[in-house]
Amino acid sequence: MRERGAVAGTTVAAAFRQSVARLRAARLRYGHGTHDARDEAAFFILHLLDLPPQSLAPLADVRLTQRQAGHLRALIDRRIRTRAPAAYLLREAWLGGLRFYVDRRVIVPRSFIAELLREGMEPWVRGPVRQVLDLCTGCGCLAVAAAQAFPRARIDASDDSRPALAVARRNLALHRLGHRVRLVQSDLFAGLGRRRYDLIICNPPYVAAASMRRLPAEYRCEPRRALAGGHDGLDFVRRILEQGAAHLTARGLLVCEIGHNRAALERAYPRTPFLWPETSAGPGHVFMLGRADFPLSRDASACRGRATRRRAQQSTRPRAR
Numbered sequence: 119m120r121e122r123g124a125v126a127g128t129t130v131a132a133a134f135r136q137s138v139a140r141l142r143a144a145r146l147r148y149g150h151g152t153h154d155a156r157d158e159a160a161f162f163i164l165h166l167l168d169l170p171p172q173s174l175a176p177l178a179d180v181r182l183t184q185r186q187a188g189h190l191r192a193l194i195d196r197r198i199r200t201r202a203p204a205a206y207l208l209r210e211a212w213l214g215g216l217r218f219y220v221d222r223r224v225i226v227p228r229s230f231i232a233e234l235l236r237e238g239m240e241p242w243v244r245g246p247v248r249q250v251l252d253l254c255t256g257c258g259c260l261a262v263a264a265a266q267a268f269p270r271a272r273i274d275a276s277d278d279s280r281p282a283l284a285v286a287r288r289n290l291a292l293h294r295l296g297h298r299v300r301l302v303q304s305d306l307f308a309g310l311g312r313r314r315y316d317l318i319i320c321n322p323p324y325v326a327a328a329s330m331r332r333l334p335a336e337y338r339c340e341p342r343r344a345l346a347g348g349h350d351g352l353d354f355v356r357r358i359l360e361q362g363a364a365h366l367t368a369r370g371l372l373v374c375e376i377g378h379n380r381a382a383l384e385r386a387y388p389r390t391p392f393l394w395p396e397t398s399a400g401p402g403h404v405f406m407l408g409r410a411d412f413p414l415s416r417d418a419s420a421c422r423g424r425a426t427r428r429r430a431q432q433s434t435r436p437r438a439r
């Protein structure tokens with residue numbers, strides 16, 4: 119009771135301290151655009167002040183209105199009670215300095231690919247980027263970031279979830295990009311015809327089955343199908359590596375996020391020269407692969423070759439009696 123009274127009408131600094139204490143005591147999990155209780159308290163307060171992400175320090179002495187303080191208290195109550203990520207409660211997420219509308223039809227945007235787009239892809243892309251595909255677009259965040267990074271490019275943003283595409287449409291309108299980004303409902307490449315792209319960016323579902331079974335409550339609020347990547351997390355990546363070359367231009371580049379699955383990927387494709395650009399997660403969360411290096415001609419055909427040889431040997435080998 120005392121705490122409730124204390125928040126109302128207090129300064130931003132006091133509201134921040136009290137919010138952080140409550141969030142910490144509740145032992146929540148973070149990772150949906152915020153890293154810890156301090157980040158999250160700042161996110162709530164800045165939202166109530168209608169401000170983008172920034173340091174709270176210059177605002178420390180600003181007084182919250184009774185209404186804002188009450189709203190803050192209610193939001194933190196809900197965050198603790200439901201464990202839903204703050205972004206869902208606020209219907210707002212930030213990625214690469216861009217604001218997005220989000221709700222439970224999509225995951226909360228946090229892809230490290232946004233960092234690469236923001237910092238510039240010049241070291242990796244060869245030649246002009248005119249056609250971009252954001253495969254598995256979700257709320258459309260990477261398509262919007264790509265449109266900003268490549269102002270002359272046309273962008274296709276695909277997802278097989280109709281509800282996710284409805285959210286993406288809303289974000290394209292928010293960023294006035296409806297004319298430059300085309301939304302396509304498609305099971306990976308199936309609905310894209312023979313289109314080829316200079317750049318394919320993709321943050322597919324990549325959580326391995328064992329990790330899916332242990333997901334914290336916050337992550338269970340997100341669409342399961344946006345996270346689950348099969349037994350080793352690589353189900354989607356394997357399909358993308360099989361089919362992607364056919365959708366890249368000769369000098370095209372695939373940029374794909376895979377979380378913690380680098381070792382599994384390199385075991386599965388030992389001869390494929392993946393590049394591992396540095397992001398704030400370190401090297402290893404995102405790989406890049408030029409069309410010429412796709413495993414079609416190497417690992418994959420080697421695997422297929424081995425399987426075919428095995429089958430051939432089995433069919434010609436004399437039967438054991």
Ligand SMILES: C[S@@+](CC[C@H](N)C(=O)[O-])C[C@H]1O[C@@H](n2cnc3c(N)ncnc32)[C@H](O)[C@@H]1O
Nearest residue numbers: 227229254255256277278279305306321323344
């Ligand atoms: C990890 S989320 C990424 C969303 C967004 N790109 C981002 O970075 O926030 C993966 C997305 O893949 C979509 N998805 C799942 N299965 C798919 C499939 N077979 N074909 C296309 N998209 C699929 C999900 O609907 C989800 O939006």
